[in-house]
Amino acid sequence: MELTKEIQKLKEERNALILAHLYQWPEIQDIADFVGDSLDLSRKARDTEADVIVFCGVWFMAETAKILNPRKTVLIPQPNAGCPMADMVTAEDVLALREKYPEAAVVCYVNSSAAVKAVSDICCTSSNAIQVVKSLQENQVIFVPDRNLGHYISRFVPEKQFILYEGYCPTHEKISLEDVHKVRAARPNAPVLVHPECRPEVVDAADFVGSTREIIDYATAAKEQEMVIGTEIGVLHRLQTRNPEKRFYSLHAAIVCPNMKKNQLVSVRDALLHMQHQMELPNEIRDKAAVSLRRMMSLC
Ligand code: SF4
Numbered sequence: 001m002e003l004t005k006e007i008q009k010l011k012e013e014r015n016a017l018i019l020a021h022l023y024q025w026p027e028i029q030d031i032a033d034f035v036g037d038s039l040d041l042s043r044k045a046r047d048t049e050a051d052v053i054v055f056c057g058v059w060f061m062a063e064t065a066k067i068l069n070p071r072k073t074v075l076i077p078q079p080n081a082g083c084p085m086a087d088m089v090t091a092e093d094v095l096a097l098r099e100k101y102p103e104a105a106v107v108c109y110v111n112s113s114a115a116v117k118a119v120s121d122i123c124c125t126s127s128n129a130i131q132v133v134k135s136l137q138e139n140q141v142i143f144v145p146d147r148n149l150g151h152y153i154s155r156f157v158p159e160k161q162f163i164l165y166e167g168y169c170p171t172h173e174k175i176s177l178e179d180v181h182k183v184r185a186a187r188p189n190a191p192v193l194v195h196p197e198c199r200p201e202v203v204d205a206a207d208f209v210g211s212t213r214e215i216i217d218y219a220t221a222a223k224e225q226e227m228v229i230g231t232e233i234g235v236l237h238r239l240q241t242r243n244p245e246k247r248f249y250s251l252h253a254a255i256v257c258p259n260m261k262k263n264q265l266v267s268v269r270d271a272l273l274h275m276q277h278q279m280e281l282p283n284e285i286r287d288k289a290a291v292s293l294r295r296m297m298s299l300c
Contacts, residue, residue, distance in 0.1 A: 003269055004027075004030075004031050004265065006269055007265065007269050007272060010273055011033075011054075011272060014051065014052045014272055015050050015051040016053070016054055016272060017033050017050035017053050017054070018031060018032045018054045018056065018268065019032060019034055019036075019041050019053060019055050019056065020032035020056040021035070021036070021037070021038070021041060021057035021061060021260065022035060022212045022213075022216075022234055022235050023212075023232040023234035023235065024056050025234065025261060025264070026237040027265055028056050028263055028265065029234070029237055029238065031265065036213060037126070037211050038061065038064075038110045038125045038127075038211075039300075041061060042064055042065075042068065042293070045064065045065035045068050045069060046297065050072070051072060051073065052073045052275075053065050053069065053072055053074045053075070054077065054272060055075065056077060056268060058081045058086075058257075059079070059081060059082045059113075060111060062074055062279045063279060063281060064293065066280070066286065067114060067117070067286050068293065070286060073275065073278060074278065074279040075271045075272070075275065075276065075277060077270070078264075078277075079277040081259045081262040082259055083111055084170050084259070085111055085145055085146060085167050085169045085197075086112050086116075086145065088165075088166075088167035089112060089145035089167055090115070090116065091113075091115040093165070094116055094119045094144060095119055097144075097163065097165070101142055101163055103140050104138060104140035105136045105138035105140070105141055106119070106120040106121045106122075106141075106142045107120065107129075107132060107136070107142070108124070108143075108144050108292065109123070109124060109144065109145060110123050110125045111146065112144065114281050114285050115285055116144065117288075117289035117293060118285045118288035118289040120144070120292045121295070122135075122136070122295045123292045123293050123295070123296040124296055125296075126149060126195065126210075126212075127210075127214060127300075128296065128299065128300045129153045129196075130153050131299060132299060132300075133157050138160075139159070139161060140161045141157075141162050143163070143165065144167065145165045146165075146197060147164045147165060147166055147167060147168055148172070148173075148196060148197050148199060148200065150162055150165070151164060151200050152203055152209065169197040169257075171232060171256065171257040172195055172197035172199075172230075172231065173198075174252055175194070175198050175199065175255065176252075177199075179202075179251050179252045180192055180202060180206065180230075180251065181205075183228050183249070187226060187249065190224065190226045190228045190249065191207035191208060191224055192206045192207050192228045192230060192251065193209075193210070193227055193228065193230060193231075194206040194208070194215075194230030195209070195210070195215065195231035196209050196210070196211075197231075198231075202230065206230065212235050215231060215235065215239075216235065216238055219239055219243065219248070220243055225245070225247065226249065227249070228249050228251050229248055229251060230250075230255070232257050232260065233250050233255050233256050234257075234261075236248050236250065
């Protein structure tokens with residue numbers, strides 16, 4: 001049987017929901033019930049009636065789905081799909097910062113482990129980070145793990161003092177200011193849209209900065225017919241599907257997250273067939289991490 005048909009059949013038998021991040025391969029996005037960025041996917045995971053969630057993304061995303069749905073079965077097709085940025089900070093690192101800055105609130109980007117979320121005060125995504133930080137009463141903010149996102153949002157909240165952790169996304173970090181200059185020379189009429197995980201100088205040189213969902217919404221509404229995209233290449237599939245008359249170009253030839261690309265159709269089929277690989281978390285970590293996530297979700 002054709003792989004996509006087999007997945008469809010198994011999905012119905014298991015009463016499963018397939019969630020896919022926008023950085024997944026096009027064929028995975030096409031078989032998913034829902035495709036979105038971290039915040040959209042967290043909401044879908046929270047609200048689903050399905051018995052099983054197949055999470056096509058990286059490890060911390062499947063953890064988030066499990067934290068929000070402790071009684072459901074959450075499957076991650078490729079358990080070795082991690083996130084190097086999430087791995088840059090540990091719960092011990094956060095606790096050390098808390099000791100050094102006892103007055104500060106800890107905000108953790110959702111791209112972090114459950115253990116880090118469990119010792120943070122509140123989570124954020126790239127869509128809601130400014131709103132989250134503005135909601136805090138504390139004047140000092142420890143932001144982990146992404147220094148670039150932290151730097152970007154700090155500009156919108158000048159009244160607060162930021163302590164930025166030195167983590168970064170190796171995929172977005174590859175984009176340089178020179179890439180922006182080159183693309184502007186080659187395509188002078190195309191706006192440059194970038195993700196806030198990019199370096200500050202790239203963000204400064206861009207025409208629009210936003211989460212993957214915000215980039216898609218902006219590009220869809222824009223009057224320009226061609227645009228340059230500075231985020232993981234998987235987003236181009238969604239952009240092109242929603243806007244067949246427009247042309248989208250990647251800001252850098254290799255904005256590919258190797259971890260996001262580990263999931264294949266065959267691993268999604270095998271996950272449903274064998275009910276593998278099931279996400280499990282220690283109760284204490286899961287319950288504490290849920291507090292940080294739910295606090296964020298109550299705001300937006
Ligand atoms: S694109 Fe960057 S932040 Fe996202 S999963 Fe890959 S390494 Fe992690």
